[in-house]
Amino acid sequence: MSEVETPSNFIQNKIDQELKSAKFTVHTRFPPEPNGHLHIGHAKSICLNFGLANQFSGICNLRFDDTNPNKEDMKYVKAIQEDIKWLGFDWGNQIFYASDYFNQLFEFAIQLINKGKAYVDDLTPEQIREYRGTLSEPGENSPYRDRTVEENLVLFQKMKAGEFAEGKKVLRAKIDMSLGNLNMRDPVLYRILKATHHRTGNKWCIYPMYDFTHGQSDSIEKITHSLCTLEFEDHRPLYNWFLDELEIYHPQQIEFARLSLNYTILSKRKLLQLVEEGHVGDWDDPRMPTLSGMRRRGYPPEAIREFCERIGISKSNSTVDFALLEHCVRENLNQTATRVMAVLRPLKVVLMNYPEGQVEEMDAVNNPEDPDAGTRKMPFSRIVYIEQEDFMEDPPKKFFRLGPGREVRLKHAYVIKCEEVIKNELGEIVELRCTYDPETRSGSTQDGRKVKGTLHWISADHAHKAEVRLYSHLFKHANPGDEKECPDLKATLNPDSLEIIEEALLEPSLKNAKGSYQFLRLGYFCVDSQKSSYGSQVFNRIVTLRDTWAKIIKK
Ligand code: ATP
Ligand code: MG
Numbered sequence: 001m002s003e004v005e006t007p008s009n010f011i012q013n014k015i016d017q018e019l020k021s022a023k024f025t026v027h028t029r030f031p032p033e034p035n036g037h038l039h040i041g042h043a044k045s046i047c048l049n050f051g052l053a054n055q056f057s058g059i060c061n062l063r064f065d066d067t068n069p070n071k072e073d074m075k076y077v078k079a080i081q082e083d084i085k086w087l088g089f090d091w092g093n094q095i096f097y098a099s100d101y102f103n104q105l106f107e108f109a110i111q112l113i114n115k116g117k118a119y120v121d122d123l124t125p126e127q128i129r130e131y132r133g134t135l136s137e138p139g140e141n142s143p144y145r146d147r148t149v150e151e152n153l154v155l156f157q158k159m160k161a162g163e164f165a166e167g168k169k170v171l172r173a174k175i176d177m178s179l180g181n182l183n184m185r186d187p188v189l190y191r192i193l194k195a196t197h198h199r200t201g202n203k204w205c206i207y208p209m210y211d212f213t214h215g216q217s218d219s220i221e222k223i224t225h226s227l228c229t230l231e232f233e234d235h236r237p238l239y240n241w242f243l244d245e246l247e248i249y250h251p252q253q254i255e256f257a258r259l260s261l262n263y264t265i266l267s268k269r270k271l272l273q274l275v276e277e278g279h280v281g282d283w284d285d286p287r288m289p290t291l292s293g294m295r296r297r298g299y300p301p302e303a304i305r306e307f308c309e310r311i312g313i314s315k316s317n318s319t320v321d322f323a324l325l326e327h328c329v330r331e332n333l334n335q336t337a338t339r340v341m342a343v344l345r346p347l348k349v350v351l352m353n354y355p356e357g358q359v360e361e362m363d364a365v366n367n368p369e370d371p372d373a374g375t376r377k378m379p380f381s382r383i384v385y386i387e388q389e390d391f392m393e394d395p396p397k398k399f400f401r402l403g404p405g406r407e408v409r410l411k412h413a414y415v416i417k418c419e420e421v422i423k424n425e426l427g428e429i430v431e432l433r434c435t436y437d438p439e440t441r442s443g444s445t446q447d448g449r450k451v452k453g454t455l456h457w458i459s460a461d462h463a464h465k466a467e468v469r470l471y472s473h474l475f476k477h478a479n480p481g482d483e484k485e486c487p488d489l490k491a492t493l494n495p496d497s498l499e500i501i502e503e504a505l506l507e508p509s510l511k512n513a514k515g516s517y518q519f520l521r522l523g524y525f526c527v528d529s530q531k532s533s534y535g536s537q538v539f540n541r542i543v544t545l546r547d548t549w550a551k552i553i554k555k
Helices: 010-021 040-055 074-087 098-114 125-132 149-160 210-220 230-246 268-276 291-297 301-311 322-336 508-512 548-554
Strands: 027-030 059-064 095-097 118-121 170-173 188-192 206-208 225-229 252-256 338-340 346-351 360-365 375-380 383-387 407-410 415-423 429-437 464-471 498-506 516-519 523-527 538-543
Touching: 010 040, 010 225, 010 252, 027 040, 027 225, 040 059, 040 074, 040 225, 040 291, 040 301, 059 074, 059 098, 074 291, 074 301, 095 098, 098 118, 098 149, 098 170, 098 188, 098 206, 098 210, 098 230, 118 149, 149 188, 170 230, 206 210, 210 230, 225 230, 230 252, 291 301, 291 538, 301 322, 322 516, 322 523, 322 538, 338 360, 375 508, 464 508
Parallel strands: 027 059, 059 095, 225 252, 338 516, 346 429, 464 538
Antiparallel strands: 118 170, 170 188, 188 206, 346 383, 360 375, 407 415, 415 429, 464 498, 516 523, 523 538
């Protein structure tokens, strides 16, 4: 679908080079923590890791980084798998859990203690922070740092046996409290958590820290290219220290820029906050940047993959314009979506010279982009509805829609002329009396007069009623994730991100709607997985028709 060649990225080029001097199987992994649902940022990482494995006929593992039982849940494990499959990737049998390595990681910790490279510390979490120092000042050694190997072994076993309360003791690496890299100042390796783990149950009451787990898990799985976001550049020396001290296989860590999108937050913690505080329906609310939200909204997975291709992979952080994602969605739907008619805010039009009781079946093209998509019949009759905004009583010159005495074409049907405007006692327009030109059925006027505007319409007697939901950005601020600019997430929410039209009028073919459609002149819509409060179908607006991105790239 893309008009450009798939761009290559620096990681791909690097692997290409490496393969010139050595034969090996490229082995990547996607390592989500099952503490929330996947979002579009994760899609970037999924496309990169699974994409490289596909490209080089390698392997990509799905590994759940499940080291924090307080925040993780089996329901997220399931949802993450569903989202990756939907996006179009397959891990085959390559599914792993960091919790499968808990025994091994415990042994690694014992090894470090035996080498005099780890110690049990009694400082409280606050004290550990105080002792750590700052970027400009070195840290201070803990008074417990010089415990003997024997003492450390005993204490660590007691930690494992549940003899101490949470927060009373931790295991720390013994590196150097004066190093410039704060991650290297005796980081915590294990903490006590009396929590039930979603996979290991109550077997453990000490859990390895993410930093003590991640690199070793990559090593155990013999990952060749461990791809992570730039924040982890400062953790790389620590991961290398662990691998060196433990004398185990070294994956190659390569950092890349994480995705940020304007008008969007990509932090699971904040997305969870939106759900818990009820600002959105759930994780799959169609306004959420989650993959489940985008699926429900009607974004095709192909469009998300295309987006990830186009943004590329770089070494410097930047913010991507949401309009690019919408552009990819539109481009895909333009090829695939059936064109139909729907009227969101109806205005009644009576065709005074059209025979009462007559119904004609108009031929409507399903998709002008796809000749194989064929045509369908649309009933036409004496009373039709048009969009309120397609009529103006006192229109300016350039308004090529309907006005008193003006003509427009009704798509796939006739040219009509507005003869009379009917108002209620409040002065509101409630009906238009028009005439139709019987000579213009799906063709031009007999006398060659020009009719500029074409409107969509629905036959009153045949209208199918459904709820339509119009979405816009969830945030009114362009950079809602910036805590300095937007300290209060709630205050940055867009109060108009959801508009509900309870009774829109749709063409009858949509009674059995499945998938995505273009509502002519209105946008792309898809059937929601839920019904409305009165039991009707719900249609989500996937994206509007106007493409601001196409304009940007034309410039
Ligand atoms: P969050 O900040 O949303 O909680 P996370 O990094 O803690 O994200 P993980 O489940 O650990 O979430 O992420 C799994 C993988 O996805 C990691 O390898 C991480 O680097 C990658 N990832 C997460 N967010 C992004 C992003 N915005 N852009 C690119 N990759 C991302
Ligand atoms: Mg993470």
